[in-house]
Amino acid sequence: MDLSxxxxxxxxxxxxxxxxxxxxxxxxxxxxxxxxxxxxxxxxSEMNAPHEEKEEDISATILHHIADSHxxxxxxxxxxxxxxxxxVILWTQNGLVTxxxxxxxxxxxxTEIFEEKGQPMVNYHGKYxxxxxxxxxxxxxxxxxxxxxxxxxxxxxxITKNVVSLFLSVIVLLLVFTGIxxxxxxxxxxxPKGLQSILEPIIIFVRDDxxxxxxxxxxxxxxxxxxxxxxxxxxxxxxGLIPFFPGGANLTGNISVTMMLAxxxxxxTTVNGNKNYWGHVFTPHVPWWLYPLMIPVEIIGLxxxxxxxxxxxxxxxxxxxxxxLSLISLIFILKSVFxxxxxxxxxxxxxVIELVVGFIQAFIFTILSALFIGMAVEEHTAH
Amino acid sequence: MITGSIAGIGAGLAxxxxxxxxxxxxxxxxxxxxRQPEAAGRIQTAMLIAAAFVEAVALFGVVVAFLGTx
Numbered sequence: 001m002d003l004s005x006x007x008x009x010x011x012x013x014x015x016x017x018x019x020x021x022x023x024x025x026x027x028x029x030x031x032x033x034x035x036x037x038x039x040x041x042x043x044x045s046e047m048n049a050p051h052e053e054k055e056e057d058i059s060a061t062i063l064h065h066i067a068d069s070h071x072x073x074x075x076x077x078x079x080x081x082x083x084x085x086x087x088v089i090l091w092t093q094n095g096l097v098t099x100x101x102x103x104x105x106x107x108x109x110x111t112e113i114f115e116e117k118g119q120p121m122v123n124y125h126g127k128y129x130x131x132x133x134x135x136x137x138x139x140x141x142x143x144x145x146x147x148x149x150x151x152x153x154x155x156x157x158x159i160t161k162n163v164v165s166l167f168l169s170v171i172v173l174l175l176v177f178t179g180i181x182x183x184x185x186x187x188x189x190x191x192p193k194g195l196q197s198i199l200e201p202i203i204i205f206v207r208d209d210x211x212x213x214x215x216x217x218x219x220x221x222x223x224x225x226x227x228x229x230x231x232x233x234x235x236x237x238x239x240g241l242i243p244f245f246p247g248g249a250n251l252t253g254n255i256s257v258t259m260m261l262a263x264x265x266x267x268x269t270t271v272n273g274n275k276n277y278w279g280h281v282f283t284p285h286v287p288w289w290l291y292p293l294m295i296p297v298e299i300i301g302l303x304x305x306x307x308x309x310x311x312x313x314x315x316x317x318x319x320x321x322x323x324x325l326s327l328i329s330l331i332f333i334l335k336s337v338f339x340x341x342x343x344x345x346x347x348x349x350x351x352v353i354e355l356v357v358g359f360i361q362a363f364i365f366t367i368l369s370a371l372f373i374g375m376a377v378e379e380h381t382a383h
Numbered sequence: 384m385i386t387g388s389i390a391g392i393g394a395g396l397a398x399x400x401x402x403x404x405x406x407x408x409x410x411x412x413x414x415x416x417x418r419q420p421e422a423a424g425r426i427q428t429a430m431l432i433a434a435a436f437v438e439a440v441a442l443f444g445v446v447v448a449f450l451g452t453x
Contacts, residue, residue, distance in 0.1 A: 213428070315439075315446050316442065360431065368432070368435065371432070
């Protein structure tokens with residue numbers, strides 16, 4: 001119930017210790033790594049691009065860094081690029097087509113048509129399309145006024161960088177939490193031990209501060225979902241802040257991932273909605289002549305809640321990543337190494353804030369899920 | 384001559400709105416906590432939830448501005 005009690009308790013020392021530990025590990029690397037990653041892009045652009053195009057190039061670089069990709073890029077550019085190719089799986093007109101992403105990534109300007117299982121395709125900025133008419137730049141894609149290709153494209157179910165990151169975090173969560181669940185069974189009613197004692201304060205925090213106040217005595221049924229969501233979002237928020245291998249995939253900053261999470265909450269809310277909940281939607285406590293107005297509003301309200309949940313997590317994490325990358329890019333925009341004296345400490349500062357934001361967003365997502373489910377299963381409405 | 388997207392102004396306006404909103408929430412929550420320190424925990428939770436709602440509206444603005452610049 002009481003957040004301050006948890007915050008003052010001795011258990012928090014554990015959390016604080018690990019937060020500081022994660023903070024040290026994460027921001028020392030995030031202070032250095034983006035510079036390394038950024039440098040080749042910008043030096044190249046400085047050499048052969050006019051002044052106006054440079055800022056465009058930097059925003060393209062930033063967007064490239066937060067986007068999903070068919071390869072896991074480590075460092076370097078062009079010939080000296082070090083990256084791991086990932087499998088591309090496409091459902092085309094000729095059926096399933098699979099190949100490794102490095103097979104056709106030489107030319108990503110769409111100027112070359114390749115064939116895979118008799119299916120001609122072009123690679124345009126890392127995405128695969130069916131070839132269309134050749135345009136002015138020699139690319140076989142039709143581009144609309146917003147710069148978005150309008151070609152038909154195969155259904156892309158590839159194992160991309162985000163999917164690999166998703167698998168990694170799922171494996172970590174399964175290993176950690178099946179272990180903890182087992183030790184709770186084996187050591188029932190005894191003091192926690194090892195990994196269990198690190199995570200027990202957080203599990204109790206989810207139970208006492210998130211589930212119980214929102215769900216009342218029905219909290220136990222929804223604890224598995226709330227714990228899963230909390231630790232999944234938190235782990236991925238933190239992994240997104242690590243700029244190199246196990247992290248750096250910006251999974252919770254991907255709107256598809258947050259959409260699936262929000263959809264889970266929506267399905268749970270809808271399935272568990274009781275008579276009161278649906279009664280509140282279809283027979284609101286207003287004079288009958290307001291029904292034509294109120295019922296549509298209530299029905300829209302059912303959908304805006306998960307949509308807000310989706311946008312909130314996505315936008316928070318994406319904004320944080322863009323902020324960190326922009327601050328590092330200031331060095332290259334202003335073309336002075338002395339800017340680093342201000343930019344790098346500021347990046348460290350923002351990284352620490354992002355660690356807090358990573359926790360707060362996981363907390364907010366979970367508490368709002370609990371709140372929505374709580375509204376659906378509530379027995380007596382206040383009216 | 385300043386060039387740029389008008390969407391930036393939109394994002395700025397969204398930030399002003401959220402700043403006022405979160406400032407109000409934070410200020411009132413502190414007043415409440417000072418008046419009733421024993422309820423600080425519950426006030427803090429409610430404050431975070433309300434702040435998340437306000438922030439979401441601002442982020443809608445930022446996302447729209449972001450799409451507008453494309």
